[in-house]
Amino acid sequence: MERTRRRLAAVMCADVAHYSRLMETDEDGTLGRLKAYREVMSGLTERHNGRIVNTWGDAVIIEFASVIEAVQCAVDIQTDLSLRNADLPQATRMEFRIGINLGDIMVEGNDIYGDGVNVAARLQEIAPVGGILLSQSVFDQVRNKLALGFESLGPQKVHNVSEPVDAYAIRLGGKNEPWVPLGTNPRLEAEAPVPPPVMGQRLESGVDQARAWLRRQPKRVRSSVLMIGFFFLLNILTTGLSPLWFVWPSLPFIFLLAWSLLLGKGSSQKDMETRPLD
Structure with a gap:
């Protein structure tokens, strides 16, 4: 055998x-x-x-x-x-x-x-x-x-x-139509009308997309986002939304995040422009 x-x-x-x-x-x-x-x-x-x-x-x-x-x-x-x-x-x-x-x-x-x-x-x-x-x-x-x-x-x-x-x-072919899921049945013969998402579904979808985006980022981006989020949460727990003092201790991480995203965007565009198809 x-x-x-x-x-x-x-x-x-x-x-x-x-x-x-x-x-x-x-x-x-x-x-x-x-x-x-x-x-x-x-x-x-x-x-x-x-x-x-x-x-x-x-x-x-x-x-x-x-x-x-x-x-x-x-x-x-x-x-x-x-x-x-x-x-x-x-x-x-x-x-x-x-x-x-x-x-x-x-x-x-x-x-x-x-x-x-x-x-x-x-x-x-x-x-x-x-x-x-x-x-x-x-x-x-x-x-x-x-x-x-x-x-x-x-x-x-x-x-x-x-x-x-x-x-x-x-x-494909320059199409810009949004993807519409057809369910999990490969023999589905007709597309059922898709109801507009309710607010909770929109929020859940946004959170899922944010998590997926964060997982794809380099470590320095993830660390910066987490530190900014930490100071914001600390702001809410201690003084509420007034005053918004979390911005000041977050400034180094905000600058690092902006720099990392701009650098990553520039690198991706350069790769797309200069790298030939395999």
Whole structure:
């Protein structure tokens, strides 16, 4: 019996949105289009040094040794298929959702298993139609190396994963529409109306986004924010909001925070301008 091995890999999971509806409308046409689109995906996967691990139904799992190649391949797939769909009636367009994760996987024969695969599959399930979602581990590797736009979605609760997954959406083709979660059902056939968030939900979302932002910052930024927050809390507990004396002991940390953010912004812009695509 072959021994199970482990390795770090980038895993892409993709499947067709509204596949059941397409099959119900035109089985032969849908199946033929699926085969043609899979040939496109196979060619792009080979070009980016990936390996198609498995296909079943309308889904596909692809493994990459390079996370940058995985993301570039996903972008190429969505761009190519979007051009092909543009010539088709809306009702017959075949659009994929894609999720990508970088993690430890178990390898047995030609198959792969483990949380590294599960997270990619769950991100694919909540990805927008025709879009790509990345895990935090993928985003950390590509954010300053690829000339792409990203949208932080904060922690996402996904099916069969105990901890929330920090997710990032790639903006494709200059699109600026906000990401709208489709739930965790990959066979969801219609988007339900999304009610406007109540004040408590807005506050919770803002806190989650602030935490996610703070976790991505260097240590000096986190320390400055915590010290400013400490003096503000001490101000409230001792004298209330009048007077606001916390500003004075916080000044060194405010200057350090502003300097660090300006320096980080300048470095990121310089990387985006001078670093070529891998």
